[in-house]
Amino acid sequence: MDVAIVGIGIHPFGRTPARSGLQQGAFAARDALKDAGVEWRDMQFAFGGSASSGNADALGNELGLTGIPFINVANGCATGGSSLISAYNAIKSGEHDIGLVAGFDKHDRGAFDADPASLGIGRWYGEVGMMMTTQFFAMKIQKYMDDYGISKDTLAKVSEKAFINGSLNPNAWRRQPIEVEEIANSMMINDPLTKYMFCSPAEGGVALILCRGDKARQYVDKPIYLKSAVLKSRRYGSFEVFAPSQALEQVDGPTVDAAKAAFEMAGVGPGDMDVLQLQDTESGAEVMHMAENGFCEHGEQEHLIQSKATYIDGSMPINTDGGCLANGEPIGASGLRQVYENVLQLRGDAGEHQVPGDPKLGYTHVYGAPGISAVTILQR
Amino acid sequence: MKNQVPIAEGLFSWPSPNPALLGSRCKNCGIAAFPAAESCMACSGQDVEIEELPRKGTLWTWTVQQFMPKPPYHSNETPQTFKPYGVGYLELPGGVRVEGRLTESDPEKLRIGMEMDVIFDTYRTEENGDEVISFFFKPTQA
Incomplete structure (x- = not known):
């Protein structure tokens, strides 16, 4: 059975002092219900997640207590993707006809401070200053640049494009383009990545209404079908965040595994995709994820990015809403934001950041600690 | 003589006249791990034995931490006295790639593939005067 997305809702990303994370989630949920033309009481189930704004099922206190099964999901940066996969399976199995997926968050300023013990790592690892996601991404791209000839200028150009796209998206946090020189010369955070090459923890909420594919047209004229939704965790030998040691022999990471499984499930290939949302918690991640997801060979990114192929009007539009770089990362909402953006794109409703040429297939990808990846493929 | 304590038990042999990082090696598949x-x-094998890891290796990748992390970071530094530090993975032949702090923090002096030694030194001093010992990777002197 096909599963369709019939409603999407968002609370603008960035900083909203007047609303709690939960209230931003409720805002997005009401927006999604309205979009699908349904009521909260019509929902038969819900999955949701938040990393620092409490239990997602507290949304019931805002939206109304209807007695439905509401399951809290926690899976790091892949929380939204995991909620979506859970909802997808709940409908595909025939258990439910229609339900809601929500993600929201409101993080403090500054880098995330992870607790080593929560990942089974000794306290010493944090004490000496290695419990930093930013270091991992810097070391991964440092090695990648050495292996495949990616330039520092290309890293800056990824951010430049993100802020341009953010300036076109009314729901983005960072809405001012930044010159490539300013990006390259901003404060060094973890060599080779500067301040404007990293996304920041932020706030926001996203909600989606999913239903059985054969009932989708009861709700909307343009249902978007979820052709695949896959989550993979790391295998032994992949180079991952928060790893005090790693194998001498490297194997493909969870992104490669999730991408392959998602293409197989949907019966399509990378070349069929019209619009891509790839995890860009920093600019190097977008570069590496282009190849890991199968959209180019390792090293081809240098030419693709320098020639603006990844721009909205390019041959391979990536992170058309500004991505994490321009939206910030509210962990619970971030993966769902990508799906929200692709639904907009496939409906043709993305306004100033609409990809031209009537896109039919959209791809989303998130990566999170301690080595998980979630991919979706949407089809109009 | 000041009291020297390791930052964690079992990470490296200590006290020892010739300390080394301690890894485990699986007797089934031969794969090593650190810690x-x-x-x-x-x-998934459960038959493992502890062994000393090599004291020399090559730098597999690196970065420099340019801002002071939040806790659990625990040094003797304040935001005023914080100095950027290098972090990298050292490939220990026949063992594993171990992540550690580098004694060098100048990006101009770090390159992938350079040889480094595993050394043990004071990381911080506790209020009671105890010196907390940790491991570092130091460029091999030519």
């Missing part, structure tokens, strides 16, 4: 684990991440 030593009670089971094997590669094959």
Whole structure:
């Protein structure tokens, strides 16, 4: 059975002092219900997640207590993707006809401070200053640049494009383009990545209404079908965040595994995709994820990015809403934001950041600690 | 003589006239891990033995931490006295790639593939005067 997305809702990303994370989630949920033309009481189930704004099922206190099964999901940066996969399976199995997926968050300023013990790592690892996601991404791209000839200028150009796209998206946090020189010369955070090459923890909420594919047209004229939704965790030998040691022999990471499984499930290939949302918690991640997801060979990114192929009007539009770089990362909402953006794109409703040429297939990808990846493929 | 304590038990041999990082090696598949684990991440085997890891290796990748991390970071530094530090993975031949702090923090002096030694030195001093010992990777002197 096909599963369709019939409603999407968002609370603008960035900083909203007047609303709690939960209230931003409720805002997005009401927006999604309205979009699908349904009521909260019509929902038969819900999955949701938040990393620092409490239990997602507290949304019931805002939206109304209807007695439905509401399951809290926690899976790091892949929380939204995991909620979506859970909802997808709940409908595909025939258990439910229609339900809601929500993600929201409101993080403090500054880098995330992870607790080593929560990942089974000794306290010493944090004490000496290695419990930093930013270091991992810097070391991964440092090695990648050495292996495949990616330039520092290309890293800056990824951010430049993100802020341009953010300036076109009314729901983005960072809405001012930044010159490539300013990006390259901003404060060094973890060599080779500067301040404007990293996304920041932020706030926001996203909600989606999913239903059985054969009932989708009861709700909307343009249902978007979820052709695949896959989550993979790391295998032994992949180079991952928060790893005090790693194998001498490297194997493909969870992104490669999730991408392959998602293409197989949907019966399509990378070349069929019209619009891509790839995890860009920093600019190097977008570069590496282009190849890991199968959209180019390792090293081809240098030419693709320098020639603006990844721009909205390019041959391979990536992170058309500004991505994490321009939206910030509210962990619970971030993966769902990508799906929200692709639904907009496939409906043709993305306004100033609409990809031209009537896109039919959209791809989303998130990566999170301690080595998980979630991919979706949407089809109009 | 000041009292020297390791930053964590079992990370490296201490006290020792010739300390080394301690890893575990799976007797089933031969894969090594650091820190030593009670089971094997590669094959799920539970028959592992502790061994000393090589004291020399090559730098596999690196970065420099340019801002002071939030806790659990625990040094003797304040935001005023914080100095950027290098972090990298050292490939220990026949063992594993171990992540550690580098004694060098100048990006101009760091390159992938350079040889480094595993050294043990004071990381911070506790209020009671105890010196907390940790491991570092130091460029091999030519």
